[in-house]
Amino acid sequence: MDSTAYMDKLTDDLLVAIISYLPFKYAARCKYVDKRFEALISHHPFCAKPITLLFHFSSQSPKIFYNIPLNPPPMITLGPEVTLPLIASISDSCLGLILLQFPHHKLLCVSNPLTKAYHIFPYPTDFVAHAELETDTVTGWSSCGHPHAGLIVNSTTTFKCPNQYKVVAIGERINEFWQVQYEFHIFSPSTNSWKKLCTSSPYRNSKLLDGQGPPIYLEGSGCLHWLRAYGDIVAVDTHKESCRIISKPRDLEFGSTPKLGVSQGRMVLISALKQDIVIRDLYDYENNRWRVRTRIPTIATPMNNDYWNGIPVSFDHERLLFQIRACREDGEIHAYDMSTNVWTKMGLVDRKMDCIQVFVPYVPTFAKVSTIVGNVKLPDKIIESISELNNLVSVSLGAYGW
The missing domain is CATH 2.40.128 (Lipocalin)
Known part of the structure; x- marks a missing residue:
């Protein structure tokens, strides 16, 4: 029996157990053996526990990012840091992809720091138009010039095909009765364009919390969730193209953080x-x-x-x-x-x-992204910022022997 036939008889769990004994920089090379190995090596649970990392940035130092190892090797107590050439923020992270915002240029970017591939695209047109209204108009947007945004990645196909993700942007505005309404847009990389999902019903006026970290995606529900200052939660269902408010606990003591x-x-x-x-x-x-x-x-x-x-x-x-x-x-x-x-x-x-301290979890994977730049003129500092964040991840992973 040749080695290929022998490997075909091994279960996926046994293969992962065998590969796990290798240093990851060598185990990662196994993904080039065939598509089965690539799917196993790339899959999120394979590498999640030993090398989960957290990005961190703060409101007073918006250009400075840290990468904090959650399971650090011995003698490492301080993660590496980088200072970007312009202001950026990490809005979300999912299955090895991160969602960046460049608010001064009204651009978003989905990037895989491990493979260094990225996709850059502009804010939704409707949002940019509303954001340019006078701030004291009742119908103006109240999201401080940039949308809250979240990332959804298809866990079953993202390691086989590129661009298996969606970006959801949410904007807030106040109606004539001083109630808040939310407008949702979804970006599809397959069309490289935004689609307006819906405008919510009016709700009690309460802002989405700034600095709370990324929105929460529950795979079973198919919804993204944002926490509001009142203590309740906005849930956005991209399949049903609808949203709802999840009530806060009755006995909730919110605290300041x-x-x-x-x-x-x-x-x-x-x-x-x-x-x-x-x-x-x-x-x-x-x-x-x-x-x-x-x-x-x-x-x-x-x-x-x-x-x-x-x-x-x-x-x-x-x-x-x-x-x-x-x-x-x-x-x-x-x-x-x-x-x-x-x-x-x-x-x-x-x-x-x-x-305001923002922590964004990140687990490196080989989730596929096609490097695409839409019809936007990119300053060199944006590409430089993406590269700096990629290097920040590389330095952190190097401590694990990658």
């Missing part, structure tokens, strides 16, 4: 309070039913100003990541182990901290 996330397939809402950190999960998605999942004693202490010095970073069923910050000081990243109930210090985010 709430965080929306996903754990074990359920949406979770994290509230950092004075005495503890409360984690609730949406156990009944259709009927908007929440429950308190756990309470964790906080290690943060209140500061003598208008916000707390603890920021929830991320949560899964194994641990909570939490940033301890203070004015004009560095920010420490701590992890709470759910099995041992013990806090440990993971590392440090350097430089001055401020009240």
Whole structure:
């Protein structure tokens, strides 16, 4: 029996187990063996745990990005950083792709930092037109000149075919009764164009939270979710082309730094309070039913100003990541182990901290993107910024032996 016939008899789970013993930079080369190996190596769970990373940026330093390893190798306590030549933000990350915004140029970019491929396209035309209205007009947009945007990636085809993703942009405006309405647009790379999905019903006026991090995508629901300042959640269904409001928990104490996330397939809402950190999960998605999942004693202490010095970073069923910050000081990243109930210090985010800290999770994969630049004139600094972020990922992955 030749080696090819022998490998064909091995199950996918056994192949992944065998390849996992290789350093990843060598294991990654196995994807060139055939399409089966490529799909296995590229698939998200294969590399997620040891090399999950977090991008981080802040409102006071919008050009400075950090890449924070969640499972750092020994002796690494501070992730690498980069200063971009212009202001940019990371709106979302999904299955190895990141969604960038360049607000001063009204451009979006879907990029794979691992393969260095990217697709650049402009904001929705309708949004740009409304954003240029006078800010004091009742019907004007109120999203500070840039849309909230999220990324949806098709997990079944993205490692086989390029451009298996969609971008959803949401804008807010106030009607004559001072109620908020949302307009949704979806970008398809297959047509390289935007489509307006819908305009929502009027809701109680409450802004989408700035600085909350990326929107949450629940694969089972097919919806993207944004947290509002009131504590409820906007859910956008791209299949039904509709949206709804998910009610906040009745007993919600919001805190000053709430965080929306996903754990074990359920949406979770994290509230950092004075005495503890409360984690609730949406156990009944259709009927908007929440429950308190756990309470964790906080290690943060209140500061003598208008916000707390603890920021929830991320949560899964194994641990909570939490940033301890203070004015004009560095920010420490701590992890709470759910099995041992013990806090440990993971590392440090350097430089001055401020009240808006944005953390975006990132897991490197070989998800395919075709490098495309639409009918837009690109400043050199945009290409340079994309390259700098790619290099930031490369430096971080190098610490893992890539």
